[in-house]
Amino acid sequence: MQIKIRRLIEAVYNYTDSKVDIIAHSLGAAVSRKAILGGKCVDTNETIGDPLTFMIDTFISLAGVAYGAESCPIFLESCNEKNGFNCKSGFIHDINAPNYRYEGDYSYYIYSNDDLIIGKNCCGHFCPELKNATDKSEHNDQNHLTIVSKTIEIQYTMLTEHFVIKDEQKDPK
Template sequence: MLFQIKLVNLLSIFIVILYVIPTQSEFTKNFRRFVRGVSGEKMLSYLERMDLGSGGSFGGKHTSSDKIKHNPIIFIHGATRKASTFAQARQFFTKHGYKSGELYGMSYYDDGRTPLTGVVLRCGDIANIRQFIILVHKYTDRKVNVVGYSMGSPLTRKAILGGKCVDSDQFLGGPLTNIVENYVSIAGVANGYEACSTALGGVPMCNKRNGFACNSKFIKNINNKGYRYEGKNSYAIFSETDTLVGQNCCGKRCSVLTASTRNIRLNGNDHASILTASIGVMFNLFN
């Protein structure tokens, strides 16, 4: 009898875990079917990233009848990471009323197999992120909120801006500004990466075409417009104690957006802790 009671209790706990903890590893079947139907199997594999194992992507409605009550949020991670970077943010938003069909993430690069110094801002990643934004917008029939953390900031900004890629001359298309309600850059490589001007000047990530250097062709391209193109509203969340991205990039703060609706300073945080510190701020910006 004691064994049966313990077995029932364990089963109850397991069921609770299934319902409380959001799935970390992939798109829902409903969203997967939509992506495959609109963009094909190859694009689905680029976005879902099953090759990265658990945490390579997330998002989607469980059934076609699920209601979308909030503008969906698209989270794009930083260098050497993957979509599961935002597990804590997903849990917070879910606790506060968001559903799976309102929270989305995908991965680019290879989850740290390529060292940071070898990472560059590739056109292929930008094109995939851009397609992801378009697909989520079409799937939910709502304007989207886009969040770019660290390297995810310049990638998402270029994905929204469109135009030609600096490394391949591929034309991405026109701006996506009209389908983005709120854009948030967190500890972003907005104006560059300070160490590229000093210790790391010769590594691939600091190259002058599609690298993080403040005077690279890529960084200049996303900053020379003189107007806000990232969305109806744009916000940069940064910390003056972030020593990874740094503070001085060609005379500008590295993580500030010059045409933003508001730049939000969260001092006392480093490059990692600012992501957690930003969760409540984002919730208030989106609601």
């Protein structure tokens, strides 16, 4: 999957001759991060290429499994310890290994503490936290699915202004 996403990013970048913006939801956030990071796949040992960081302007992880999913038992295929979304997997460790922002010039994560799909505690990390992110936006009145449509204005501001509107900055109405 990472290779297909990489090819799409490269195609859009080459066609538009400009940097790409990416909004990735849920498991797509983790897979997209690996597509951008490049390197070797933890399951096949296949090298997928150099980082695509220079091609990305803004990356938004929307209810993303940055450090995995809290309730992800390893007996489920998608939660295995090699390339699954369990916080102990080699895949999750790989995408969080760099100590720098590789997802693009700007990176954000949008999350809700009420998201029961991702959860909160992933091996001592806050599950949706995007390491080295430019900023974050919290929406505790949303769940894993509603956060997508209820944060469109915030997503747009992140993409166009590279800024996050905090609750205390909103105009009272």
